[in-house]
Amino acid sequence: MKKDIILQGDCVQILKDLPSKSVDLIFADPPYFMQTQNELLRVNGEKFNGVDDKWDKFESFEAYDKFCHNWLKECKRILKDNGSIWVIGSFQNIFRIGYIMQNLSFWVLNDIIWAKTNPVPNFKGTRFCNSHESLIWCAKNKNSKYTFNYKTMKFLNNNKQEKSVWNLALCTGNERLKDKNNKKLHSTQKPELLLEKIILSSSKEKDLILDPFFGTGTTGAVARRLGRHFLGIEENKIYIDSAKIRIKNIKTISNELTQAKLEIKPPRISLESLKKVGLLKDNEKFYDKNKNFICTLKQDNKVRDKKELLSIHKMAAKHLNKKNHNGWNFFYVLRNDALKSIDSLRYEYEK
Amino acid sequence: MKKDIILQGDCVQILKDLPSKSVDLIFADPPYFMQTQNELLRVNGEKFNGVDDKWDKFESFEAYDKFCHNWLKECKRILKDNGSIWVIGSFQNIFRIGYIMQNLSFWVLNDIIWAKTNPVPNFKGTRFCNSHESLIWCAKNKNSKYTFNYKTMKFLNNNKQEKSVWNLALCTGNERLKDKNNKKLHSTQKPELLLEKIILSSSKEKDLILDPFFGTGTTGAVARRLGRHFLGIEENKIYIDSAKIRIKNIKTISNELTQAKLEIKPPRISLESLKKVGLLKDNEKFYDKNKNFICTLKQDNKVRDKKELLSIHKMAAKHLNKKNHNGWNFFYVLRNDALKSIDSLRYEYEK
């Protein structure tokens, strides 16, 4: 499988030639089918340059649906069983996209709202200002596995669980690619921060990311920066040329976040193993964090309080008056008269 | 047409008996078809009581689609030509809803995101916290007129144009209706603030609002409070009984906002009319706000500067170096040596 290249040509045709189950992540920013009618004027009378590109014209919903069904079907085939797909859209097209994806038995994990912090206002005051775009994030099937770097996203969100509404600015300023006349090169260039969240949350280092509507290569640029591979499809040569230069100048970074180091689970080391190396011993006394004696470790690696013999998890839950609790984070032993978490013993074992 | 009542029975059957083009606004909160599988436990091991109601069960997407097509089709028939419809949903169903509505040739005006300020977290850390719901707001057809109280919404939003993302809290505390055991009476009661924004933005006083999934009557309660009429449809008698008591206790308020007084347009009075009553005269000198002489009013109700004869709007734009400007807000005349806006003359004419 080729990597880090841009294939020029018709999206669906090229998709059909790609091998099945070969990519880890797909990001798709298809035409939105805006159906704008008349020229829209700004309040000062100037023409507003929205999306008026050839690639956004379709004859009808039926034609648009058919087009989307075709590329989405191929995407499903090309996606690895444990991969996932993101599609971005707006109210003009997102219902078509979501409907088709569900019918293709993609399994929706989230719909994410990109709430724009600096949207284009509604000049005429005829509706609410359309200040967001929608993304649909799907696993391949209902019971498919998928990558979700939960703790990475939590870390980046002030250590709170990340939500389905993302407040992000539009792509403007230096980030926005310009043509010879210093006008925007592409009418719908997405901000790199958006792609960063997508790629960091749902892929691993060295994963291959497919973008069937590559445009000016935001996906490729961010993929390269975060140490992922990309594969782009794009019809327009001007966009491709621009994307190539853009991506060439990107330097890959590698750190705890790009490597998803935060997602590493604590070592699965049993009480038995800790006993074997002498970090715990039979009949060892277990305390809570306030140094209250709770129970005693027994031979079968269960613990006994005054009444019952239970697993460390059930025992912890019992003393917290809960139904469940992780015993590794509840119990302490005494070492040199000081409390020591039994969880920390697992890390000592590892060393 | 009956008003301010709740019809008990099957939603689609009752809709079919309602007359065509008879309601001004529809708010629909249909079942979401959540497709949950197993019991979900909170972090402390307790059971999470989500939506596990009979009314949310469907056999398949096909069955759900058919149901939605049926009630939406009737809603379209019942809606007045200048009415509009709101439907709320979540990622499980909103794509089905939007797809069907577009196919029925409803015309999407906005999709509104209700971003919850206090959502239920994702207990297991398996996805992004689903912290929003989506609303689709449609006019009856592509070129239909509809009510949008733009200035009212702007006033309520700190005098900034209201956007498509609304930050609102869940319905909790005293507002949440409880059963005998002090548990939530309805699993999905919506906050009144949400309905308030919907009704204030897209209806007028005394309008008739239809809610085909009335539940515990949030739509009815807010409609009555804001001086609108309602018509509810609901199957469950317990919900209906509760809604009746709830609505009975509501007092109607009436003020600038409920009456949409802010939406009143300035009087459309011509320069000619102002001349006829002597508020303006031919060859009157027009100044800008800094008392610079700009142009002279001519017989044909155009104005002439040194070079051209133009409409007051084109002349204002020319002197502001713009393509368009409202001349009524740009020009002043002299009265007792003081500037007086020509716009203010129109209000004097009215008196």
Added chain:
DNA sequence: CATTGATATGAATCCTACG
């Protein structure tokens, strides 16, 4: 009465590695 802290709860498609 004011402040602090514990508890309850809200439209939820909510685990996974190992045998």
Added chain:
DNA sequence: ACGTAGGATTCATATCAAT
């Protein structure tokens, strides 16, 4: 593939009890 044991996982807010 499937069952099972191990063990990882939550945020804002309202209410109510305690100080």
